[in-house]
Amino acid sequence: MTKLSEHFNREEFECQCGCGQDTVDYELIRVLEALRSNTGPIIISSGNRCTKRNKASGGALKSFHVISKAADIIVKGNTPLEIYQYLDERYPDRYGIGVYLGWVHIDVRQKKARWDETHS
Numbered sequence: 001m002t003k004l005s006e007h008f009n010r011e012e013f014e015c016q017c018g019c020g021q022d023t024v025d026y027e028l029i030r031v032l033e034a035l036r037s038n039t040g041p042i043i044i045s046s047g048n049r050c051t052k053r054n055k056a057s058g059g060a061l062k063s064f065h066v067i068s069k070a071a072d073i074i075v076k077g078n079t080p081l082e083i084y085q086y087l088d089e090r091y092p093d094r095y096g097i098g099v100y101l102g103w104v105h106i107d108v109r110q111k112k113a114r115w116d117e118t119h120s
């Protein structure tokens with residue numbers, strides 16, 4: 001295991017296709033550590049996605065997962081909506097934050113983007 005910060009290892013962010021893409025933007029780690037200090041353990045359900053895997057999983061063409069700046073997360077003991085609201089309040093003017101039925105997407109783009117995919 002390669003430790004990136006107190007609570008996260010590089011392996012948790014690795015592309016799931018086995019290609020080995022495992023870069024992680026440091027700003028993303030900072031956001032996740034800050035979140036974790038207010039919640040509990042965070043499961044990274046999707047970190048990196050190489051171009052190939054992103055295409056196969058139907059991800060957006062310019063997905064921030066491809067450039068190692070995004071994570072889909074599940075926080076034990078909190079609903080995705082609670083985590084979405086928490087992140088939106090903490091970073092009102094930046095980052096991409098999307099809520100889904102089973103997880104929250106967070107990326108560290110410098111502009112602000114929000115979306116809700118719980119009703120589709």
Ligand SMILES: [Zn+2]
Nearest residue numbers: 015017019050
């Ligand atoms: Zn891959």
